[in-house]
Amino acid sequence: MISNVVRIALLGCGTVGASLLELLEKQAAQIAKRQALELEVAAIAVSDLAKQRPEVVPTELLSDNAAEVVSRDDIDVVVELMGGTNPTLDLVLSALKAGKPVVTANKELLARHGEQVFKAAAGTGVEVHFEAAVAGGIPLIRPLQVSLAGEKIHTIMGIVNGTTNFILTQMAEHAVSYEVALAEAQKLGYAERDPTADVEGHDAAAKAAILAAIASDSPVGLADVHCEGISHLRLDDLEAAQKLGFVVKLLAVIDLREGEMMIRVHPALLPAAHPLASVRDAFNAVFVEGEAVGELMFYGPGAGGSPTASAVLGDLIEAAREVRDGRSQGAGSTEVDSGEDFAPSSRRPSPRRPSQSRPAPQAAGRKLRILPIEELTTCYYLSVDVIDRPGVLSMVSGVFGRHKVSIRWMEQDGLGQDARLIFLTHLAVEKNMQAAVAELRTLEVVRQVNTLMKVMGGQ
Amino acid sequence: MISNVVRIALLGCGTVGASLLELLEKQAAQIAKRQALELEVAAIAVSDLAKQRPEVVPTELLSDNAAEVVSRDDIDVVVELMGGTNPTLDLVLSALKAGKPVVTANKELLARHGEQVFKAAAGTGVEVHFEAAVAGGIPLIRPLQVSLAGEKIHTIMGIVNGTTNFILTQMAEHAVSYEVALAEAQKLGYAERDPTADVEGHDAAAKAAILAAIASDSPVGLADVHCEGISHLRLDDLEAAQKLGFVVKLLAVIDLREGEMMIRVHPALLPAAHPLASVRDAFNAVFVEGEAVGELMFYGPGAGGSPTASAVLGDLIEAAREVRDGRSQGAGSTEVDSGEDFAPSSRRPSPRRPSQSRPAPQAAGRKLRILPIEELTTCYYLSVDVIDRPGVLSMVSGVFGRHKVSIRWMEQDGLGQDARLIFLTHLAVEKNMQAAVAELRTLEVVRQVNTLMKVMGGQ
Numbered sequence: 001m002i003s004n005v006v007r008i009a010l011l012g013c014g015t016v017g018a019s020l021l022e023l024l025e026k027q028a029a030q031i032a033k034r035q036a037l038e039l040e041v042a043a044i045a046v047s048d049l050a051k052q053r054p055e056v057v058p059t060e061l062l063s064d065n066a067a068e069v070v071s072r073d074d075i076d077v078v079v080e081l082m083g084g085t086n087p088t089l090d091l092v093l094s095a096l097k098a099g100k101p102v103v104t105a106n107k108e109l110l111a112r113h114g115e116q117v118f119k120a121a122a123g124t125g126v127e128v129h130f131e132a133a134v135a136g137g138i139p140l141i142r143p144l145q146v147s148l149a150g151e152k153i154h155t156i157m158g159i160v161n162g163t164t165n166f167i168l169t170q171m172a173e174h175a176v177s178y179e180v181a182l183a184e185a186q187k188l189g190y191a192e193r194d195p196t197a198d199v200e201g202h203d204a205a206a207k208a209a210i211l212a213a214i215a216s217d218s219p220v221g222l223a224d225v226h227c228e229g230i231s232h233l234r235l236d237d238l239e240a241a242q243k244l245g246f247v248v249k250l251l252a253v254i255d256l257r258e259g260e261m262m263i264r265v266h267p268a269l270l271p272a273a274h275p276l277a278s279v280r281d282a283f284n285a286v287f288v289e290g291e292a293v294g295e296l297m298f299y300g301p302g303a304g305g306s307p308t309a310s311a312v313l314g315d316l317i318e319a320a321r322e323v324r325d326g327r328s329q330g331a332g333s334t335e336v337d338s339g340e341d342f343a344p345s346s347r348r349p350s351p352r353r354p355s356q357s358r359p360a361p362q363a364a365g366r367k368l369r370i371l372p373i374e375e376l377t378t379c380y381y382l383s384v385d386v387i388d389r390p391g392v393l394s395m396v397s398g399v400f401g402r403h404k405v406s407i408r409w410m411e412q413d414g415l416g417q418d419a420r421l422i423f424l425t426h427l428a429v430e431k432n433m434q435a436a437v438a439e440l441r442t443l444e445v446v447r448q449v450n451t452l453m454k455v456m457g458g459q
Numbered sequence: 460m461i462s463n464v465v466r467i468a469l470l471g472c473g474t475v476g477a478s479l480l481e482l483l484e485k486q487a488a489q490i491a492k493r494q495a496l497e498l499e500v501a502a503i504a505v506s507d508l509a510k511q512r513p514e515v516v517p518t519e520l521l522s523d524n525a526a527e528v529v530s531r532d533d534i535d536v537v538v539e540l541m542g543g544t545n546p547t548l549d550l551v552l553s554a555l556k557a558g559k560p561v562v563t564a565n566k567e568l569l570a571r572h573g574e575q576v577f578k579a580a581a582g583t584g585v586e587v588h589f590e591a592a593v594a595g596g597i598p599l600i601r602p603l604q605v606s607l608a609g610e611k612i613h614t615i616m617g618i619v620n621g622t623t624n625f626i627l628t629q630m631a632e633h634a635v636s637y638e639v640a641l642a643e644a645q646k647l648g649y650a651e652r653d654p655t656a657d658v659e660g661h662d663a664a665a666k667a668a669i670l671a672a673i674a675s676d677s678p679v680g681l682a683d684v685h686c687e688g689i690s691h692l693r694l695d696d697l698e699a700a701q702k703l704g705f706v707v708k709l710l711a712v713i714d715l716r717e718g719e720m721m722i723r724v725h726p727a728l729l730p731a732a733h734p735l736a737s738v739r740d741a742f743n744a745v746f747v748e749g750e751a752v753g754e755l756m757f758y759g760p761g762a763g764g765s766p767t768a769s770a771v772l773g774d775l776i777e778a779a780r781e782v783r784d785g786r787s788q789g790a791g792s793t794e795v796d797s798g799e800d801f802a803p804s805s806r807r808p809s810p811r812r813p814s815q816s817r818p819a820p821q822a823a824g825r826k827l828r829i830l831p832i833e834e835l836t837t838c839y840y841l842s843v844d845v846i847d848r849p850g851v852l853s854m855v856s857g858v859f860g861r862h863k864v865s866i867r868w869m870e871q872d873g874l875g876q877d878a879r880l881i882f883l884t885h886l887a888v889e890k891n892m893q894a895a896v897a898e899l900r901t902l903e904v905v906r907q908v909n910t911l912m913k914v915m916g917g918q
Contacts, residue, residue: 023751027609034676034818035608131606137752139598139606146605147590147598149494150486150772217493275737275758285756292482293596293759293769297744299734300755310752313609359493 012082019309105132111206129315137307158286200229471541478768564591588774596766617745659688
């Protein structure tokens, strides 16, 4: 009789960890019944023992020595919710090298050190599960890896950062400035005290790198992602976009072609009727376009303790099945079950025959050529303040013309002595658009180039 | 060295089958590289050999004896795309009993005979994969079974029939009658010549039964699904709904509570801002509400050869991994690889130790109490034609009052001598609402009760 008890070490016990403990307790009966698994939290490693609230974390399981916890013989699966890369990377590597599957929600770890992590996993034939690392509670990673395994993916386009989506929603719906919206996000706990990682797009870039690696089955680093944030956006840009029938969203976009791809994070105008346009507040949504399947969208909560814990639990159940099935393999290949030791924890599977693992960040494939942002072809939104006098529009238009940028739509608004020009362009090449903007800045009649944004999602 | 060649029998080769053959050829290199699998179509069983176009189907693989094909020793995986239940059920059962994983897109088979099918699969420890049976190309089944394995699901609400969604979109956007919209759907190949299965909700009901069984991990039969179609809907109902800020959609709804559930398919009014409201044409989308994760939505093409083939291919890759890993288990437990026969097809895994399978239609759990539709509490839309004379509204209101139905909103439109009354109610019990409607029909001043529809999605 193979034991169904799987013993778990939890590394880190913040919001997600506490939600996971609660969820494990609530769902224990369902998991036992449906999955024939008994998930037992055997140890919880935290950095500061004194900080733990005993009503959340059973104190007898606590340890401040994560390395010791990971190496314990009775631990079957390691759930890493510490974040960061130091000492997390070492802990995750040592778990994998010991043949223990790892569940992690750590996008930074995977975006920076994915290659090392997945190589270690392949070495002992265990899996790294990371559904919660991208788009929080939304089942996205596993559908991409498994359900769409036979699909040729052309484009992924998503709202993968809840903080910036909340800020943009606040600005658009309550007509407040970026600063006011950010303060509100901080007050509600959606944004950190130092919001840089979110508002400058770094968080979204790490997620984009992970998605790009899965979709292309090739290694992708953070340096491969072009990244612009939202902190320079002005309320009047959002209002101008709205008047034109668009909304502004921070998008992570991955374009895949034969042997090459472009990965970028930037704010963009989306038509109001686009399904991503109606994704409000801290919600996330990811569009996937595949050759055979067409357009798919996955929508749900992008963050939060409870949704993230739900994704971690889904992963944990997969990892636990893996451990249990490993035991049953082990039992099958042993001539006689001697009965000398039936303790579940001693039934560690010997490293499994390396099986081809799922497409993963920093996958083993050949690195694709990364197209620089300068080669992007898209439509643009541009807001420029000029001196209001005859001939100005002709000068500005002349600059566009010289750089092969064709204007599709223009509006001029008086601002006292000045005027604001809002342009939408036809398809243009980023390099040319940037050159046009640089030249506009040199014109004496141009007071200020306000905002340049890409327009996405078909027009 | 374990072989990576997995040999496939295709049962049925219509639109989806032809798309699958094309996709297998196109994606062979990617599948070999990423999954280390060589998927070889070894046989194609069709009912009429003469009907096959040789440019689509390699004639040397064709057979009109499906039973013989399934039983062949060199077949590793059976892909069932014949539809129907006879002789499909027998073929699927014999494949499973021979330890061959089955991939199917056959909702009818699973809704009617799921219990038998999954019992047979459990007996030999192989899996039945059926991602394509519900919501076409959308990854939905596996996320529900795997990613949300630890989730307590409260509600599933979805647009799971593309034909009816196309018809309703046509009616609403082009102001045409049901009959005209249906004719258009038939012309475009979205609707069958006999559209009954789609327009009366039977197709959606089979999908609802499958989803309900997975979400509850308990057996669900077609008889457990309350089912209303859309053929009685009138253009003026859709227009009235639109004026009130709603759209009309055919929904499959599953409400789960402790130990009981309600499963229903019916047209309903949804607020225009609800994410399901913007799902147009033949697209599908499924909302899932879980206790920990909150609201998720899965959106994509609900039908069509190519999207469905994409879902089948994802399943097929999973099944093929299963076969390959079974070989590697088999190889591990054999003392010596004698080398006497390395042909991949002879490496059939002996029936595996039965592993707990995923939650599946007609799962092994205890049957939940099915709540009858009469116990539903929801808001309603009602359109009634009455004789236009003083006191009528008071009579009609009196009927509502007697049946504990409270009116939230009412509009009266003159129609010559008659008037049309449109009501929206507060929350009311279906049984009471039905009784009120029955009594309205007996009133001399009531010309006709036009349409009663439920209002969903919060108001």
